[in-house]
Amino acid sequence: MSRPHATNVVGSDQPGEHRGLPARSNTPRGNAGTLTPERAFQAICLLALLLPLLLLLVLIGQALAGGWDRLTWGFLTSYPSRFPEQAGILPALAGSACLMLLTAALAIPIGAGAAIYLEEYARPGRLTWFIEVNISNLAGVPSILYGLLGLELFVRALQMGRSLLAGAATLALLLLPMVIMVSREALRTVPQSTREACYALGADRWQTIRRVVLPMSLPGILTGIILSLARAIGETAPLITIGALTYVAFVPDSLHSPFTALPIQIFNWISRPQAGFHVNAAAGILVLLAIMLVFNSVAIGLRARFRRRLA
Amino acid sequence: MTDLLPHHDLRRRRAVSERVVAGLLLLCAVLSVATTAGIILVLSAETVGFFREVSFVQFFGDTEWTPLFAEKRFGIWALVCGTFLTSAIAVATALPLGVLAAIYLSEYAGDRIRHVLKPAVEVLAGIPTVIYGYFALVFVTPLLQAVVPGLAGFNALGAGIVMGIMILPIIASLSEDAIHAVPDSLREGAFALGGGRLATIRRVVLPTAFSGIGASVIIGISRAVGETMIVAIAAGQQPRFTFDPRVPIETMTAYIVQVSLGDTPAGTLEYRTLFAVGMTLFVFTMMLNTASHYLRHRVLKGATL
Amino acid sequence: MNRLMTWCLAALMLVNAAGCRRQDEAATTVRLDGSSTVFPISEAMAEEFQKANPGRRVIVGISGTGGGFKKFAAGETDISDASRPIKPSEVEMCAKNGIEYIELPVAYDGLAVLINPKNTWATHITVRELKRLWEPQAQGTITRWSQVRADWPDREIHLYGAGVDSGTYDYFTQAIVGQEHSSRGDFTSSEDDNVLVQGIAGDETALGFFGLAYYEENRDRLKLLPVDDENDENGKGPLAPELATVTDGTYQPLSRPIFIYINKASLERPEVEAFIRFYLANAPTLVKEVGYIPLPARAYLLAQERVDKRITGSLFGGKGSQVGVRIDQLLDQEQSQRR
Numbered sequence: 001m002s003r004p005h006a007t008n009v010v011g012s013d014q015p016g017e018h019r020g021l022p023a024r025s026n027t028p029r030g031n032a033g034t035l036t037p038e039r040a041f042q043a044i045c046l047l048a049l050l051l052p053l054l055l056l057l058v059l060i061g062q063a064l065a066g067g068w069d070r071l072t073w074g075f076l077t078s079y080p081s082r083f084p085e086q087a088g089i090l091p092a093l094a095g096s097a098c099l100m101l102l103t104a105a106l107a108i109p110i111g112a113g114a115a116i117y118l119e120e121y122a123r124p125g126r127l128t129w130f131i132e133v134n135i136s137n138l139a140g141v142p143s144i145l146y147g148l149l150g151l152e153l154f155v156r157a158l159q160m161g162r163s164l165l166a167g168a169a170t171l172a173l174l175l176l177p178m179v180i181m182v183s184r185e186a187l188r189t190v191p192q193s194t195r196e197a198c199y200a201l202g203a204d205r206w207q208t209i210r211r212v213v214l215p216m217s218l219p220g221i222l223t224g225i226i227l228s229l230a231r232a233i234g235e236t237a238p239l240i241t242i243g244a245l246t247y248v249a250f251v252p253d254s255l256h257s258p259f260t261a262l263p264i265q266i267f268n269w270i271s272r273p274q275a276g277f278h279v280n281a282a283a284g285i286l287v288l289l290a291i292m293l294v295f296n297s298v299a300i301g302l303r304a305r306f307r308r309r310l311a
Numbered sequence: 312m313t314d315l316l317p318h319h320d321l322r323r324r325r326a327v328s329e330r331v332v333a334g335l336l337l338l339c340a341v342l343s344v345a346t347t348a349g350i351i352l353v354l355s356a357e358t359v360g361f362f363r364e365v366s367f368v369q370f371f372g373d374t375e376w377t378p379l380f381a382e383k384r385f386g387i388w389a390l391v392c393g394t395f396l397t398s399a400i401a402v403a404t405a406l407p408l409g410v411l412a413a414i415y416l417s418e419y420a421g422d423r424i425r426h427v428l429k430p431a432v433e434v435l436a437g438i439p440t441v442i443y444g445y446f447a448l449v450f451v452t453p454l455l456q457a458v459v460p461g462l463a464g465f466n467a468l469g470a471g472i473v474m475g476i477m478i479l480p481i482i483a484s485l486s487e488d489a490i491h492a493v494p495d496s497l498r499e500g501a502f503a504l505g506g507g508r509l510a511t512i513r514r515v516v517l518p519t520a521f522s523g524i525g526a527s528v529i530i531g532i533s534r535a536v537g538e539t540m541i542v543a544i545a546a547g548q549q550p551r552f553t554f555d556p557r558v559p560i561e562t563m564t565a566y567i568v569q570v571s572l573g574d575t576p577a578g579t580l581e582y583r584t585l586f587a588v589g590m591t592l593f594v595f596t597m598m599l600n601t602a603s604h605y606l607r608h609r610v611l612k613g614a615t616l
Numbered sequence: 617m618n619r620l621m622t623w624c625l626a627a628l629m630l631v632n633a634a635g636c637r638r639q640d641e642a643a644t645t646v647r648l649d650g651s652s653t654v655f656p657i658s659e660a661m662a663e664e665f666q667k668a669n670p671g672r673r674v675i676v677g678i679s680g681t682g683g684g685f686k687k688f689a690a691g692e693t694d695i696s697d698a699s700r701p702i703k704p705s706e707v708e709m710c711a712k713n714g715i716e717y718i719e720l721p722v723a724y725d726g727l728a729v730l731i732n733p734k735n736t737w738a739t740h741i742t743v744r745e746l747k748r749l750w751e752p753q754a755q756g757t758i759t760r761w762s763q764v765r766a767d768w769p770d771r772e773i774h775l776y777g778a779g780v781d782s783g784t785y786d787y788f789t790q791a792i793v794g795q796e797h798s799s800r801g802d803f804t805s806s807e808d809d810n811v812l813v814q815g816i817a818g819d820e821t822a823l824g825f826f827g828l829a830y831y832e833e834n835r836d837r838l839k840l841l842p843v844d845d846e847n848d849e850n851g852k853g854p855l856a857p858e859l860a861t862v863t864d865g866t867y868q869p870l871s872r873p874i875f876i877y878i879n880k881a882s883l884e885r886p887e888v889e890a891f892i893r894f895y896l897a898n899a900p901t902l903v904k905e906v907g908y909i910p911l912p913a914r915a916y917l918l919a920q921e922r923v924d925k926r927i928t929g930s931l932f933g934g935k936g937s938q939v940g941v942r943i944d945q946l947l948d949q950e951q952s953q954r955r
Contacts, residue, residue: 038508038509041509041512042415045411045415045418046415047411048408048409048411048412049411049412049415049416049432051408052408053431053435055476056438056476058450059438059446063442063445066449109339110342111339112339113336113338113339114336114339114342117333117336117337117339130344131343134343134344134346134347135343136604137597138343138346140533141350141537141596142536142537142592142593142596143539144537144539144564144567144568144589145350145354145537145593147567147571148354148589149346149349149353152353152357152586156577176343176346177343204325204329205329205333206328206333234439234440234441234442235439236441236539236540237539237564240568240571240572241567241568241571243571263439263441266442267441267540270441270444270448270449270544271544278449281445289442292437292439296437
């Protein structure tokens with residue numbers, strides 16, 4: 001979510017100058033090279049910024065060191081096993097893939113629909129305000145509570161059992177606030193004048209949306225959805241709560257199939273004390289990170305193309 | 312689109328379909344309300360059932376949580392304490408680092424540097440928490456064991472620090488927005504009075520941005536309280552009322568995971584404890600979210616301190 | 617009418633199609649759940665069975681013996697893994713739901729007491745000391761090693777043990793405390809023994825208990841603590857659980873049989889029948905590989921006979937854990953049941 005940049009000075013790159021403030025060289029009493037409290041503070045701030053980035057690199061390095069060697073074609077196509085060297089993530093990958101497809105199928109129409117309603121149809125008033133407050137509240141609810149909702153509602157009440165469908169429905173609910181917010185932003189990028197032009201030509205609201213607004217904002221909506229899926233693929237807690245199994249040695253083949261997912265398989269391997277399983281966990285982590293990287297790159301690429309098209 | 316139907320028929324058809332479509336879309340939007348209602352309903356229903364068997368005094372007046380053992384104790388404070396301890400450590404890690412990082416990004420960094428570093432920090436927020444849990448168990452805890460005497464394999468310290476890294480982008484990003492929102496006129500005034508950048512930051516910028524920073528911290532706390540995987544993997548499964556970060560504890564979220572792994576059948580007391588704890592978690596996060604909302608509202612309205 | 621509508625239609629169709637496949641799904645998967653102690657055996661069996669019979673599906677959960685029985689009694693699983701015999705309340709639940717079960721002992725476990733390798737002071741422990749450590753009164757009071765035995769150091773003791781849904785827990789409390797399900801509550805409890813292994817391996821002052829297989833898998837990270845039952849007639853001095861001491865019944869009171877319970881109705885399905893046959897045929901090798909003590913070959917033949925003849929009911933009268941049952945006693949009981 002970007003915020004508007006400071007607009008006063010154009011193009012300058014000097015620290016501080018972007019605010020129309022004196023450049024650092026004019027700071028009173030600063031000899032280049034002496035460690036004034038000012039410089040020390042700036043260094044500390046920079047350190048504070050770099051430290052977590054450094055830790056991120058260490059984390060990735062740890063995963064690489066542990067799991068790189070394990071990343072073979074065999075690993076990607078094998079089933080879990082009690083022997084760490086033979087274990088693989090095929091059912092987990094398949095489970096995650098099916099889960100993502102199903103979740104998208106559920107979340108996109110509902111999320112886009114809600115966003116269209118809020119942006120195009122809703123009039124400012126109690127109901128609209130209430131819905132908006134709800135959406136922003138839901139974004140702050142811990143994901144495990146969605147899992148409890150899914151357990152009671154989808155697994156028990158609607159009798160879906162510990163199936164792909166229950167998992168996808170739970171994740172769809174979890175993603176809904178994010179999909180709605182992103183879709184709304186995408187819809188907002190369509191200028192009002194375009195809509196008015198359509199009305200002037202005699203189209204009604206739905207026709208305008210269907211034929212003009214939606215196609216124009218579709219890349220933006222798609223970008224948002226891909227980013228949401230990138231987040232969903234790493235979600236573990238709600239899936240554990242609805243009962244995604246940890247020992248599943250087959251690829252799910254129907255909506256009612258028990259399933260496992262990539263983060264759950266990683267969790268299972270982390271829980272096992274043998275070193276070999278921790279190696280597998282590291283390899284699984286690398287796969288997960290790679291998938292997320294792909295998702296995020298596609299989304300960013302889409303966004304860039306979208307912006308270029310608008311410009 | 313053009314038909315050979317007379318005009319008024321065409322218009323009536325469109326009016327009807329327009330309303331149907333609007334209705335369907337409204338339904339989609341209302342689903343969000345339904346979700347909130349669903350969560351509250353589900354939690355409440357089972358919690359009510361829970362309190363039929365367990366008294367309020369047992370729940371709120373005890374510090375031992377052993378609901379499944381022969382000698383049943385239902386003191387929620389054991390779990391709340393675990394959550395509190397890990398969250399406190401997380402905030403203690405993320406707050407100074409986050410605010411300092413925000414200051415750098417806002418006050419010192421040039422546009423180009425900010426364009427690179429800010430998204431880099433936000434990557435931290437996107438890493439799946441199960442990966443952070445792995446990191447905490449496999450790297451951070453052994454590292455800390457070399458430094459901290461008596462650190463158990465499962466402990467609040469390692470998990471807390473890693474959680475801090477996870478929430479740091481939230482605090483940094485929102486604090487940066489708050490600091491950025493401080494009008495330049497205030498800064499210029501301070502400079503005109505002869506203050507250096509450090510003094511300006513300390514005495515003018517930070518106090519002004521206080522509400523915004525406060526809001527970001529509260530959101531960070533809310534995130535830490537609701538965090539599940541890092542603590543489930545690295546903090547332990549022993550509910551106990553302690554402020555010692557070196558021993559295994561259990562958080563509210565980790566308890567829910569522990570019981571869910573066993574997939575308890577509905578209708579048992581064990582099943583209901585899941586929801587009683589979930590309700591407690593919900594209440595806490597709602598209070599925190601509302602508080603941060605209020606603070607951010609004040610920031611948006613331009614109020615200072 | 618573009619993508620939005622197509623998405624909606626697709627979603628609707630998917631949801632519809634959902635209804636149809638449900639029946640086939642339940643029918644072909646063999647579902648196991650229950651004890652974490654028995655899990656390594658069942659997991660090995662499931663893996664080898666699926667390798668030998670591609671297309672067959674077996675899933676194994678670890679809800680704990682108690683949790684597994686609850687699902688078994690509700691008809692949700694075909695086979696329940698159990699590290700103790702079935703309890704009266706569980707027998708009742710099965711009867712209520714019309715579930716008939718066939719009980720099969722599949723291995724012997726020497727329940728192990730473990731400490732961290734860096735623990736230099738403890739070389740063995742007596743049953744009496746274990747009782748003092750784990751009984752309900754110990755909660756909050758016995759918190760240091762020196763309180764268990766005077767010449768042990770004055771350091772905090774951190775306890776790790778099976779969770780309350782675990783048969784291991786039931787058996788341990790029965791054998792050590794004297795009453796099933798009765799113990800202190802302030803320890804790290806988990807139905808997943810791997811959590812306990814990790815906990816003890818990372819904590820110098822730890823002590824815990826779980827099935828022998830988990831020690832065998834992690835010998836380099838754990839230290840076994842021999843147990844002395846102070847009964848010289850049955851094996852003198854402290855003894856560690858291993859093939860010899862469990863087979864001849866001297867590792868007491870922590871030697872116990874572990875079981876699988878089969879839903880008689882599920883046996884009508886060919887995949888379940890095939891899986892059980894595979895289980896019993898491969899038990900001698902896989903049980904040993906996993907780290908438990910296999911029963912004599914005769915026992916497995918008798919077990920297969922029970923399956924073939926569909927003999928239901930428990931050898932233990934449905935009374936739950938019984939301490940001190942030796943392998944040969946078990947076999948004799950089985951033998952007598954045949955007639």
